[in-house]
Amino acid sequence: MILIIDDDVAVRTSVSLLLKQAGYMTVSAADPREALQQLQSYEISLIILDMNFSLETTGDEGLELLAEIRRTAPAVPVILITGWATISLAVKGIKAGAFDFINKPWDNQHLLQSVRTALGLSRSLAATGQGPQRHVRREDYDFNGIIGDSPGMMEVLDTVARIAATDASVLIVGESGTGKEMIASAIYRNSLRKTFPFVKVNLGGISSSLFESEMFGHKKGAFTDAKTDRIGRFEMAHNGTIFLDEIGDLEMNSQVKLLRVLQDRTYEVLGSSRTKTVNTRVICATNANLEEKVNDGTFREDLYYRINLITIKLPPLRERASDIPQLVDFYINNLKNVYGRQKLAVDKDALKWLQTQPFPGNIRELKNMVERTVLMSGSDLLTIDDFMLYKQGHVKKAGQQLPPVGAMDLEEMEEAMIKRAMEFHHNNVSRVAETLGLSRGTLYRRLKKYNIPYEDTY
Numbered sequence: 001m002i003l004i005i006d007d008d009v010a011v012r013t014s015v016s017l018l019l020k021q022a023g024y025m026t027v028s029a030a031d032p033r034e035a036l037q038q039l040q041s042y043e044i045s046l047i048i049l050d051m052n053f054s055l056e057t058t059g060d061e062g063l064e065l066l067a068e069i070r071r072t073a074p075a076v077p078v079i080l081i082t083g084w085a086t087i088s089l090a091v092k093g094i095k096a097g098a099f100d101f102i103n104k105p106w107d108n109q110h111l112l113q114s115v116r117t118a119l120g121l122s123r124s125l126a127a128t129g130q131g132p133q134r135h136v137r138r139e140d141y142d143f144n145g146i147i148g149d150s151p152g153m154m155e156v157l158d159t160v161a162r163i164a165a166t167d168a169s170v171l172i173v174g175e176s177g178t179g180k181e182m183i184a185s186a187i188y189r190n191s192l193r194k195t196f197p198f199v200k201v202n203l204g205g206i207s208s209s210l211f212e213s214e215m216f217g218h219k220k221g222a223f224t225d226a227k228t229d230r231i232g233r234f235e236m237a238h239n240g241t242i243f244l245d246e247i248g249d250l251e252m253n254s255q256v257k258l259l260r261v262l263q264d265r266t267y268e269v270l271g272s273s274r275t276k277t278v279n280t281r282v283i284c285a286t287n288a289n290l291e292e293k294v295n296d297g298t299f300r301e302d303l304y305y306r307i308n309l310i311t312i313k314l315p316p317l318r319e320r321a322s323d324i325p326q327l328v329d330f331y332i333n334n335l336k337n338v339y340g341r342q343k344l345a346v347d348k349d350a351l352k353w354l355q356t357q358p359f360p361g362n363i364r365e366l367k368n369m370v371e372r373t374v375l376m377s378g379s380d381l382l383t384i385d386d387f388m389l390y391k392q393g394h395v396k397k398a399g400q401q402l403p404p405v406g407a408m409d410l411e412e413m414e415e416a417m418i419k420r421a422m423e424f425h426h427n428n429v430s431r432v433a434e435t436l437g438l439s440r441g442t443l444y445r446r447l448k449k450y451n452i453p454y455e456d457t458y
């Protein structure tokens, strides 16, 4: 049973009709007292609450009622309905524990989708809440290529399993190289949207002047360089999932534009006056601390609350060192096939030693280290010495190739190295980032800084 709380009878009736047509049962309440009564009388599974239901415009009464609901029925998700003008009120509501907020006038499909997500999520939370510390069975999901069964990793996979089928927006946080993109793809592969596109966008690589054209597309002639029509990423992701990587790098004026499409699910193609509607699940990732960015005013608080209904934190590799042997084994097995060296193996002491290493670049760094050590060592059984040699060799080789002191400054060297790597990898940004030990976001920033042309590989 869904409880609709609004003092406006027209709103109550239309929401109730919409939900009934979609197969839900509803009851409604016109004021807080009646709302709390209904909550006692019925088994309520979801509440839709209009924040401005009171005659006062501050919305305080709505917030008070929300707090009361959270106290009496903490497991029941609440969806707020708010006006654009009261967006700060919606943020307050989300902080106070509301599940989602929808703007007035609402789009029926959007409201229904939020209802489905809220119900799906609370059901799966209830289901996984049963029984002592039960972990998901890997074989029930598509977790291909995701290695590790440390407690930290299992917790991540449990969350992915629980939330994949819902449409909840997910924010994946963690240091560079911890597998954020990999987890985003796992959420998609295990979702109901898996037969629709998965569109990856590296926001770190998109300048604010190009943001709209990249994300929403443009019509031929919309601006000087618009020689042909261009389809935007949101359109490509229609019915599917959009993965917004490096969201922490998004500039303020682009944040407003992104917020609007996430909020209203509508946008306009540049050069066209028609409003388009998009239905997409949003997964974001960042290695920045967004809360800090919100506090220092460089990331919009309302956008932050819009994207992080669910937060998945990927632990750094040093906090799940027990996964290292499995990861090494996985990479060695891949390399056996690539190089036709079926006897490749890593000795026990080396495995132990690897587990004590700090790996600031996390799994990406471990993977690079294993690959390069295999390439450099002629022996099939890799020992600590081989890995050490790789580390020293790395430094020595670099030493031999350095230009004379004074010939170049650090920035010039960096630029030259990036250009060489781009040439070597034929502008494949992902490969270049891997070889240079950078995250893609960092590499994109450098490419822009040095004006090095690149094709966005996403």
Ligand SMILES: Nc1ncnc2c1ncn2[C@@H]1O[C@H](COP(=O)(O)OP(=O)(O)OP(=O)(O)O)[C@@H](O)[C@H]1O
Pocket (backbone or CB within 6 Å): 145, 146, 147, 148, 174, 175, 176, 177, 178, 179, 180, 181, 182, 183, 287, 327, 363, 364, 367, 438, 439, 440, 441
């Ligand atoms: N659990 C894992 N099992 C196997 N390989 C992994 C795992 N996690 C990450 N990797 C590998 O490590 C590399 C980095 O992963 P990924 O690109 O997903 O990290 P990221 O956190 O998105 O990095 P960045 O912040 O730099 O964009 C990839 O080659 C990926 O295949």
